[in-house]
Amino acid sequence: MGGPTEARRSRARLPFASMDETMDTVVIGAGPAGLVAAYHLQRAGVPFVVLDASGRLGDSWRARYDGLRLFSLPRYASLPGWRIPVRGFPTRDEMADYVEAYAARFDFPVRSGMRVRRVGRVDAGFIVETDTDSYACASVVVATGMHTRPVVPALARDLDPGLTQLHSLEYRNTGQLAPGGVLVVGAANSGTDVALESAAAGHPTWLAGRHPGQLPVNIDRRSAQVLTPAFMFLHRHVMTLDTPIGRRMARQLRGHGVNLIRNKLADLDAAGIVRIGRITDVRDGHPVADAVRCHVSSLLVVPDGPSRSSCGRRRRLCRGDGTSSPRGRPPPRSPGRRR
Ligand SMILES: Cc1cc2nc3c(=O)[nH]c(=O)nc-3n(C[C@H](O)[C@H](O)[C@H](O)COP(=O)(O)OP(=O)(O)OC[C@H]3O[C@@H](n4cnc5c(N)ncnc54)[C@H](O)[C@@H]3O)c2cc1C
Secondary structure (H helix, E strand, O other), X not given: OOOOOHHHHHHHHHHHOOOOEEEEEEEEOOOHHHHHHHHHHHHHOOOEEEEOOOOOOOHHHHOOOOOOEOOOOXXXXXXXXXXXXXXXXXXXXXXHHHHHHHHHHOOOOEEOOOOEEEEEEEOOEEEEXXXXXXXXXXXXXXXXXXXXXXXXXHHHHHOOOOOEEEEOOOOOOHHHOOOXXXXXXXXXXXXXXXXXXXXXXXXOEEEEOOOOOEOOXXXXXXXXXXXXXXXXXXXXXXXXXXXXXXXXXXXXXXXXXXXXXXXXXXXXXXXXXXXXXXXXXXXXXXXXXXXXXXXXXXXXXXXXXXEEOOHHHHHHHOOOOOOOOOOOOOOOOOOOOOO
16 A cells, blocks of 8 residues: 555556546455545545445445344444444444445545456556546555355255255345255354354254354353453454464464354254264265265355455456456365365
């Protein structure tokens, strides 16, 4: 991200006389990360524009499942300069509305409905192209998020087409499930949320995948919330790749999801959810785990972080030679392996 100097601004302007617009900085994506960048650019007096693909700010949150509630209290989930105006853990819609209101509050120059198709690098900076416009700029901030492309295990191809199959990016609520048994694949935070919803709606529910461990406290209790500052301090300053203990924890986390933060194994057991191992095979159109065929009518794939990071896309957007070409698809993940 570049500074606001006049030299850089004119550098960006000169070679791009044919561009629709010149700008010091273009921020791609108006989710929380893009808006934090906008906040600091505005404070530094850098001319910028934020381009966002969605029709309405906050839609990256509104597109998630209805029952989602954050694990982070407003104190930790808020963007700089304005705290989320709710008590307790924000819901999905409260977070979405906050993102929208935050951009309006600071009057950021956000252009919605502008999907960036390509970023090309040239000597003097970058060219950012949407379907309708192009921008010449000295700096680009790519803040397009992590959860946009579904990751589905390759063996899903062999499942009975009569089975209702949903990825967590498509799942909103239990109204989408077929009557009968439900298999949730992915036993981390979102997977356990969804399994609990399914069981509460009366579906016999199986949950496949390795238990990633759980926090030893109930985060919804006031007593646990008192400990949050200490935990956040550890999280930010001790459990990092800069410390031996942090590196050890990172090695332990590899290959499975983040610990369960809100849900507990006891909640799953109390709801009658049957926990099974990883799905290793498909037999006669039905998923197989622990050598047993699961006869269910719906299958929900909920990897930890329900989708692929956009890093691959970021690389494609920003090839150094100013051209763009899709990279080869990454190799399929082994069944049941979570991010
Ligand atoms: C189920 C779930 C639960 C979560 N719970 C929590 C939680 O409790 N606490 C927490 O801190 N975090 C949580 N997260 C993580 C959360 O997603 C991030 O903290 C936050 O939303 C990431 O912000 P972001 O700006 O990086 O991405 P996003 O919020 O995804 O925003 C990306 C923006 O980029 C735009 N965009 C994408 N591609 C383009 C393009 N080509 N051109 C233009 N615009 C584009 C999108 O429209 C979107 O507005 C959760 C995530 C998920 C999936």
